Amino acid sequence: MVDADQTFVIVGGGLAGAKAAETLRSEGFTGRVILIGDERDHPYERPPLSKGYLLGKEDRDSVFVHEPAWYAQADVELHLGQTVVAIDRAAHTVRLGDGTVIRYDKLLLATGAEPRRLDVPGTGLAGVHHLRRLAHADRLRHVLAALGRDNGHLVIAGAGWIGLEVAAAAREYGAEVTVVEPEPTPLHSVLGPEIGQMFTDLHAEHGVRFHFGARLTEIAGQDGMVLAARTDDGEEHPAHDVLAAIGAAPRTALAEAAGLALVDRADGGGIAVDASLRTSDPDIHAAGDVAAVDHGLFATRLRVEHWANALNGGPAAARAMLGKEVTYDRVPYFFSDQYDLGMEYSGWAPPGTYDQVVVRGDAGKREFIAFWLREGQVLAGMNVNVWDVTETIQQLIRTGAHPDPEALSDPTRPLASLLD
Missing domain, CATH: 3.50.50.60 (FAD/NAD(P)-binding domain)
Incomplete structure (x- = not known):
């Protein structure tokens, strides 16, 4: 039985929004949950779009986060093919493109990102x-x-x-x-x-x-x-x-029009959120591609456009909306499959932040782990055709480990033995 005294609204019908709705119910929230997405498809995961589904190796139905019937079973009200055009923070309402006004007690913005457009002649061609x-x-x-x-x-x-x-x-x-x-x-x-x-x-x-x-x-x-x-x-x-x-640009227009704090594009863009994924408005949270998180582990603000961030960020925001203590400081993670190469990357080490790259294994055979270090500290690691090491790599990053580079590059040394 849904208790209509409280209404939580989720704007964005992707993985972050769908997992947030799921988490609200699994955590015992009995109020209304309204999920609004501007696509007509039910919420789906994006990695297959450039991997298995694009290759014809996965069925279309395999990309969806939940079976369509799940939403009714979980008392999640879906508004698909609808765009939120305005947020009235004072009135605690959102207005849809068709004029519908929906009141909220808590609001989650999971509006994602959109592809950057080529600004050259000919982009209107059919191909x-x-x-x-x-x-x-x-x-x-x-x-x-x-x-x-x-x-x-x-x-x-x-x-x-x-x-x-x-x-x-x-x-x-x-x-x-x-x-x-x-x-x-x-x-x-x-x-x-x-x-x-x-x-x-x-x-x-x-x-x-x-x-x-x-x-x-x-x-x-x-x-x-x-x-x-x-x-x-x-x-x-x-x-x-x-x-x-x-590349992709975070979809921040709705948040900007509502007066929420944003991050400059030069610094990655996005909606500025604290470690509990709360925006500058205490009743509005943001998660997924659009959220620029004050990340305690890396002591910087990070906006991550990858599957794992949506998968974990949506539930974290949902728990924070329920008043639970949340610190979202997960090690960023993503994966890729290209031909016979499979890889996983954990951490954050763009050029300019590291001073050494250590390779463990055989890079020529594309079976190795690469580590990015700054002053001996592991910032990131990427395993290429080497499996079941992600947890240990993330521990090295999370603990601020300073392993001996020679030991780090030696595949005969158990990786776990290098944890400080």
Whole structure:
């Protein structure tokens, strides 16, 4: 039986929002739970969109967080295909695009992120794509299959995780692939040049062509169709389709209009939240891609755009909304699968924050663990085709361990023995 005296509203129909709703019920909340999503699909997980589902190896139904019937069974009121256009903090209400006004006692913003758009001529052509939503993946599956069948060319702008995973999928379909990237290596802003080169070699072995140190300046076409992609150094690449994979921007417009504190884009952007995922308004929390968390472990504000953050952040915000003591300081984690390479990354060590990279194992065979250190302290670790080590890597990070670099690089030494 739902107690209508309290109403918790969740804006955002992704993984963070769905897991928050689930947690409210599992923690015993008996008030109304209203989940509002601007997509017509039920909440789903995004990793399969560039991995198994894109490759045709997973069914469409496998991406959903819950079975559709779960929401009614759990007394979660769904408003799908609806956009929240305004928050009235004084009145504790949200207004939907159709004019509906809903009162809340607590509000969770899990509005996620949206793909950054290419600001060049030709982006309106039919063959220009993004990959963020299930509908995008539905379309891109057909595109990659057609490119593979017809020996077509895909140009990808951006060598980040999405760009590389789609490149791998496209090659598996048989398409020709060129990746245009302004940095000198893939994943440069995450892994730095030391490990980024490995991904260059991996994809080159599978026939992907890279054009580093360049940006797209124009997508040329005729009769609405893509013909080529041009770069700022005068190169022209044949293309039948183009994927923009140049990152994502947190969807903060709703929070900004409501006067909530935000983080500058130069510092990662997002809605500023404390360690309990509370915004500058005590009755509004934020979680997932949009939340920039005051992270105690790294002593900085972090906004993490990965599956594990949505999976864990949504429940943490739900518990905080219920008045429970919450400190959200999980070690950031993400994973990727490309061809026969599987990897997991834990921690936070962008270029400029570390002074040493230690490799444990055989990098040539792509079976190793890389560690990023600053003054001997482990900041991050990435295991490549080495499994069941994530928990220990995260312990090394969380405890501020300073292992001897020689011991850290020695695969004969048990990793757990290096914990301080």
